Amino acid sequence: MTAAEEGFDRLVEPFRTELLAYCYRMLGSVHDAEDLVQETYLRAWRARERYDAARSSMRTWLYRIATNVCLTALEARGRRPLPSGLVAASDPLAPFVQGEHAAWLQPLPDSLLEAGDPAGLAIDRSSLRLAFAAALQHLSARQRGALILRDVLGFSASEAAEILGTTAVSVNSSLQRARARVKAAGVRQEGLGEPSAAEQRAWVDRYMKAFEHADVEGLKRLLTEDVVMEMPPMLNWFSGRANYGLFMEWVFGRLGTDWLLRAVTANGQPGFAAYTGIGGGYRLHTLQVFTVTAEGISRNSVFQDPQVFAAFGLPPGLDDQGPSPRRPGPH
Numbered sequence: 001m002t003a004a005e006e007g008f009d010r011l012v013e014p015f016r017t018e019l020l021a022y023c024y025r026m027l028g029s030v031h032d033a034e035d036l037v038q039e040t041y042l043r044a045w046r047a048r049e050r051y052d053a054a055r056s057s058m059r060t061w062l063y064r065i066a067t068n069v070c071l072t073a074l075e076a077r078g079r080r081p082l083p084s085g086l087v088a089a090s091d092p093l094a095p096f097v098q099g100e101h102a103a104w105l106q107p108l109p110d111s112l113l114e115a116g117d118p119a120g121l122a123i124d125r126s127s128l129r130l131a132f133a134a135a136l137q138h139l140s141a142r143q144r145g146a147l148i149l150r151d152v153l154g155f156s157a158s159e160a161a162e163i164l165g166t167t168a169v170s171v172n173s174s175l176q177r178a179r180a181r182v183k184a185a186g187v188r189q190e191g192l193g194e195p196s197a198a199e200q201r202a203w204v205d206r207y208m209k210a211f212e213h214a215d216v217e218g219l220k221r222l223l224t225e226d227v228v229m230e231m232p233p234m235l236n237w238f239s240g241r242a243n244y245g246l247f248m249e250w251v252f253g254r255l256g257t258d259w260l261l262r263a264v265t266a267n268g269q270p271g272f273a274a275y276t277g278i279g280g281g282y283r284l285h286t287l288q289v290f291t292v293t294a295e296g297i298s299r300n301s302v303f304q305d306p307q308v309f310a311a312f313g314l315p316p317g318l319d320d321q322g323p324s325p326r327r328p329g330p331h
Helices: 003-027 030-046 058-076 110-118 130-136 140-153 156-164 168-184 196-211 218-223 241-255 307-313
Strands: 224-231 237-241 259-266 269-278 282-295 296-303 317-319
Touching: 003 030, 003 058, 003 110, 003 130, 003 140, 030 058, 030 307, 058 140, 110 156, 110 307, 110 317, 130 140, 130 168, 130 282, 130 296, 140 156, 140 168, 156 168, 196 218, 196 259, 196 269, 196 282, 196 296, 218 224, 224 241, 237 241, 259 282, 282 307
Parallel strands: 224 296
Antiparallel strands: 224 237, 259 269, 269 282, 282 296, 282 317
């Protein structure tokens, strides 16, 4: 590799983490985002001699390549919703119905971002919240791009137009429509008024303790009145503290009360992986990501997807004689 090629690598590498977050927002899939970042860097490498610093910054140039890659991918892939954005609510004790042909929004492990941005400076975590990521899935590809580039990443209208290969007028039009749709969904991207990260973790730590004791009443005390639970790949979802309690009673009755939990963070939100006791060990059951408000836990998005488990590096089983999973600690 020549000195010029090494210099190019040093110029583009610092943008890898924020491009991963961008591709995730656009596609709603960790696996797809990682693949598209690799494709972005491959295209950038092939076009490196055509980059003109006098025409655009390296960041803008990379985002234009990444956007083209994402728009192409979105032509071949449908949107990735969550069940609550796709079908009507169900009874908490209704039989499970699997969305056989649905591609679901996936959670993004915070560890993937922290590895490239240990200080947490480059990535706006509020724009990665599951509710916001789910709302983005209901926008057209170009509306999605305009909203992310302008409102999340702070590009000017002219810069966003360059990245999207269109005009500033078109960008502003797409942006207005996108803002209206996100607002109609009741999503506030900036997360104003939500508890601090430590406070959110404390709420979920208390939930984990109640869960490990199969304390349904203790769980219910931590929930908002209109709490939502959804469980992709199942279409089932429901709302309300009472319904939540009925479902958890069913879970503990069917799967038992022997659980080990491992704390995780995803999309800037607290969560945990749940392992259920079976045959002297523990089998990975679900990954659960929580939305926490000042009034309590308002949503639990429960994932049971091998791709999601792999993205979080979760072992499929734990031996009760081996290293125990990380338990909720004091905060």
